[in-house]
Amino acid sequence: MWLAHDQELACEVALKEIVLSPDIPESEVSARIARARGEAQHAARLRNHPHVVTVYDIVESGGLPWIVMEFVPGATDLEAVVRDQGPLPLADVARIGLAILDALMEGHRLGVLHRDVKPANVLLTGPGPHASRTTEDGRVLLTDYGIALEPSSGAPRLTAPAEIIGTVRFMAPERLHGGTPTPASDLFSLGGTLYFALEGTGPFDRDSDCALLSALLSEPPTPPRRTAEAAPLLLGLLAKDPEQRMDGDEAARQLTALAVRPGPASAQPVTLPTVVPSAGPREPVGPVPPRSAEPAPQTELLPPVEFRLPAEFQPAAEPEEPVGPPPEPPHREQREEKPRPHPRPPRSGHRRAGLIAGAVALVAGGAGVYLALPDPPAPASVSSIRVGGHPEGVAVSPDGRRAYVTNERSSSVSVIDTATNKVDRTIPVGSFPKGVEVSPDGHRAYVANLGSGSVSVIDTAANKVDSTIPVGRQPDGVAVSPGDGSRVYVTNGRSDSVSVIDTATNKVDRTIPVGSSPAGVAMSPDGRRAYVANLGSGSVSVVDTTTGKVGRTIPVGRSPQAVDVSPDGRRVYVTSLGSGAVSVVDTTTGKVDDTVPVGSGPQGVAVSPDNGRWAYVTGFSSGAVSVIDTATNEVGRTISVGSGPAGVAMSPDGRRVYVADFSSGSVSVITV
Incomplete structure (x- = not known):
């Protein structure tokens, strides 16, 4: 990956170079080149989506494609954030989940499956040093459409029929069985990604690859230990049977509820709009029907809900151990504030499967007789x-x-x-x-x-x-x-x-x-x-x-x-x-x-x-x-x-x- 300056766009861009080892078989060379072109083409169809890394162009040099894409300064992938910072707060993960779900459902509407949703393919950015604390400060971006699939396009598949590509750790069981990928497969991977963000480990992680595969195919996921409130969502998305798996609309509803739950007080207030479910049943992946000329209804926004980013996820570095006397914690009455309105203009265009805005953090007597005992003592x-x-x-x-x-x-x-x-x-x-x-x-x-x-x-x-x-x-x-x-x-x-x-x-x-x-x-x-x-x-x-x-x-x-x-x-x-x-x-x-x-x-x-x-x-x-x-x-x-x-x-x-x-x-x- 290279940082470059695009003279036509007059901005910095990221250049993805396809580097091939000389000992790679010719058939694999063709597959990798086709995969790179496919990434660009699939992502380009989602170029206007706020939660997909934008692809601007494909250029060729020496017979190999270079993908010209959006440069996202300061971005860190979710896997690295959790590895460095530990599991994230529930409300933050719910917001991340809403963004990824929004991108996936838009892709599904356009007939594109991602097929490799995982923490490493989710980029997070924090607000810039001079940014006002608005709903647009932080970004959540889904990247790497390199193995995306458009089932109805008629284009040749990038792999042989028996080959499985993607990250097995977060892959849906039906894909391991050789079944056809569906939107439900992406949702399973979303569930695994959110589980990882909340728990710091995958839902089927085991000591060996064989044990992991066995767990994916035949064992239920380990119940979430840190956030039981998210268990219905996670277990619903991680259902083995795709027919019984939670759909996108229900996932959006549950994520929205979790995102506005009261949580631990912290420092940076942001507002959160609602997620509007798609009208009617979930659309199958296939050709995109012609759009109606009738303008789509505007997205309705919930009243703003204040959320504060935990102190350990703030940009300023803190010493690991204490230096000097610690401050007294404020009383809860002092640190709670009333929600502040912060309206956002509704987005034009078709009705979206989901909409997300907001800064995203980067990153547990007895029955005897008691005589004349007082009421619970107030803390001195x-x-x-x-x-x-x-x-x-x-x-x-x-x-x-x-x-x-x-x-x-x-x-x-x-x-x-x-x-x-x-x-x-x-x-x-x-x-x-x-x-x-x-x-x-x-x-x-x-x-x-x-x-x-x-x-x-x-x-x-x-x-x-x-x-x-x-x-x-x-x-x-x-x-x-x-x-x-x-x-x-x-x-x-x-x-x-x-x-x-x-x-x-x-x-x-x-x-x-x-x-x-x-x-x-x-x-x-x-x-x-x-x-x-x-x-x-x-x-x-x-x-x-x-x-x-x-x-x-x-x-x-x-x-x-x-x-x-x-x-x-x-x-x-x-x-x-x-x-x-x-x-x-x-x-x-x-x-x-x-x-x-x-x-x-x-x-x-x-x-x-x-x-x-x-x-x-x-x-x-x-x-x-x-x-x-x-x-x-x-x-x-x-x-x-x-x-x-x-x-x-x-x-x-x-x-x-x-x-x-x-x-x-x-x-x-x-x-x-």
């Missing part, structure tokens, strides 16, 4: 500590002097001195660290590394990793047996199992099958039970730690994420991402005896260790912590914290609550 203060990128899990040492925070994007653990509320050490660990727990004696901290399939064992005196233990695929939650600390229990999200580590040998001595996509895990106070939240199967597995087997499976809410046990062991509290609630399980009966609504996106939960009176639940979408009175099972107070709160832990005396603010790159400390 909420302070903020800057840590690494995308903090996820948090744990406090038994003496309360240190808090350990996993930084997903930084692949590190920040060690906070709780006396000064400052990070005094940063420890490199494995890839994408998630859960963390400290041994009862405080000598070791155990970190589950989702990306590297391992557990890092930190020597807390030396502040360094002294052992790395391989476990199952995508480890998430971690819990240490109370008392002697002889066992560590690690949930493996992709292995549907729990690895049990013998801390004397630092080896896995048992693997226990549990439910689908296990996430959080917590131990009973006597160490005889481990409670595992199974995100994929909507249940809690109760593991008998003596026999190493699941003794009971308890249905709870949709997409359970985190779990904690009351100090007396009589109640288990489980956050349900998909239900927006906390399930309260009676450990004697093994049944849910109450459900407490807490709002959208509950993630972490921690029960006060001193008397078990309060349960603190983080709301990823609301940027707040709900305080549940465990005597009444009602939310008594909501406390504003940083953006995207995930993990939560309490000091041993119950006076401080530590919240990992995923989107803010900080830890909120609530003093109660």
Whole structure:
């Protein structure tokens, strides 16, 4: 790819050169040249679409075509953004999805299938340094129509009948079976692309290519772990049967709803127009009918909805670790503003299948008698500590002097001195660290590394990793047996199992099958039970730690994420991402005896260790912590914290609550 200046257009353009190795067979040379010409021709038909990279011309030199196309300064592909920044917020991904869907449906209307929708073929741009913050600032562009197909054109196909081209990781199953590509095939790939943006991994990713192919053809996608609100959309687009797959109009409706959901507060307001569904049933791919001379109706715009870009996606660089005293977070009442109108002239031309505008970011008690206890205490203060990128899990040492925070994007653990509320050490660990727990004696901290399939064992005196233990695929939650600390229990999200580590040998001595996509895990106070939240199967597995087997499976809410046990062991509290609630399980009966609504996106939960009176639940979408009175099972107070709160832990005396603010790159400390 070359940057050039077009004298006729009087602007910078991108030149795509077709470079062929001398040892390529002649038949392949012809196919590649034809593919390049096809890319230009197909993309040129969409040259006026705001979400397709514009192709201006095709020129030839030495018998090879050069494609003259739009130069997009500052563009980064979605795959690179997620790789560098981690999973993106739901509202941002919904906006990206609307743009891609808009381009795809317009192509389908014109009779062109893309056939290779994937994160690497989605370009994102941010607003320029002098741009006003309008709906046109950021761009989402679909590129690489090199293997696009126009089934009814009569042109020869670019591959042999048995050859499959495209990226298998995001390819629809019917194409792997040799079936004819359809618009539904592109929508499947769109679903995989959005899943990747939200989760940081593909819906069928496995340890080997053979396992990936098997999963694509015969296994359901792994349920989304971070954003259960998007599960209906993603699972609908990723349906194996194209006849049962969600169509474009329904996808547009669901994406629009997700794009305007309230999310964590952040900094740059933009407005969002509605997506107008296509009139009538989905049109088949085929010849384009003549257009009517009658002008198309104008696109109706929704009232503007304010959206703020998370701080970690701002253009200005931030230090990875804290420098100087952190500012106090503002109260929610101070940072919320009324939506501001920002009208946009309606686009002329035919009625579009979808329309998108807006800047796109680049880039989780018991039933005893309580006497004369007060109402939930108001926080004396909420302070903020800057840590690494995308903090996820948090744990406090038994003496309360240190808090350990996993930084997903930084692949590190920040060690906070709780006396000064400052990070005094940063420890490199494995890839994408998630859960963390400290041994009862405080000598070791155990970190589950989702990306590297391992557990890092930190020597807390030396502040360094002294052992790395391989476990199952995508480890998430971690819990240490109370008392002697002889066992560590690690949930493996992709292995549907729990690895049990013998801390004397630092080896896995048992693997226990549990439910689908296990996430959080917590131990009973006597160490005889481990409670595992199974995100994929909507249940809690109760593991008998003596026999190493699941003794009971308890249905709870949709997409359970985190779990904690009351100090007396009589109640288990489980956050349900998909239900927006906390399930309260009676450990004697093994049944849910109450459900407490807490709002959208509950993630972490921690029960006060001193008397078990309060349960603190983080709301990823609301940027707040709900305080549940465990005597009444009602939310008594909501406390504003940083953006995207995930993990939560309490000091041993119950006076401080530590919240990992995923989107803010900080830890909120609530003093109660």
